[in-house]
Amino acid sequence: MQISLPFKYDFDRALERLAGDPVNAVDLQKREVRIPMEEGNIVSLRGLGSTDSPSFLIDNVLDDAQLQKVKSIFHFDRRLDTIAEHFKHTDLGQLFIDHAGTPLVKSFSLYGTLMKNIIHQQLNLTFSHVLTMRFVETFGDNQDGVWRYPNPDKIAALEVDNLRELQFSGRKAEYVIGLSKAIVEGELDLTKFDHKEDEEVICEMVAHRGVGPWTAQNFLMFGLGRPNLFPIADIGLQNALKQVWGLDRKPTKEEMMERFPDWSPYLSYAALYLWRSIE
């Protein structure tokens, strides 16, 4: 199955971003990522064209529903040129020229992205990737060289010490186990968020111990692919804005929020391109 897009799409950049997380099965030379699907099979997505003329080869999809799911993960239906145009006359205009075609790619597993976001809280990226990798290697499974996050029931059954052994903090271990229990017991249903407003999802999520605004906003961005979130507590975004605005300190919450009306309804893309600017 081959498809092409009528707008700039930097697939290599998307792959580099995915490759930043060692859990993902990315081959930069072959321009390929293999995606472990919920249905059990592994879909292969390979880039064929260029950023200006993007096309893709999709292999091993079971049916049309799954094809739509893959397209949705990579946002092949979301016009990046329209979004760049929106930022043209804002303070972030240059970013959208420098990194044109950078897409917002969703993670492959809702539960996985929640666990990953918890694990990544407040830690530097290198160490947090070590932790997520240990988590997946210890409790997930490997199918044909592709790692898959475990099911929540497996984590819900753990003791704090099982995660302490992987060098989780005691508190982080409690969060991860507690949230997994909430999912198993049906108190937290990640699959029912699709038709709810951002604010409603955030409200429900932060009611659970371990989930704060940053984690809920990241889940909405990278789990559900929502276009209009800006995790204001994020140190990386603060540092990126410090650089873009030429400040000698990190910007205040108020200074950042002042720009929201200009960036909206694409706050997620403002965040994505700001992260891109400091990578």
Add this chain to the structure above:
DNA sequence: GACCAGGATTGCT
């Protein structure tokens, strides 16, 4: 050796 990392919670004023 201090201080900060792509934070959240708890306890204290």
Add this chain to the structure above:
DNA sequence: AGCAATCATGGT
């Protein structure tokens, strides 16, 4: 309501 301490560990 707002602030400080706490958490594990790696990098600077």
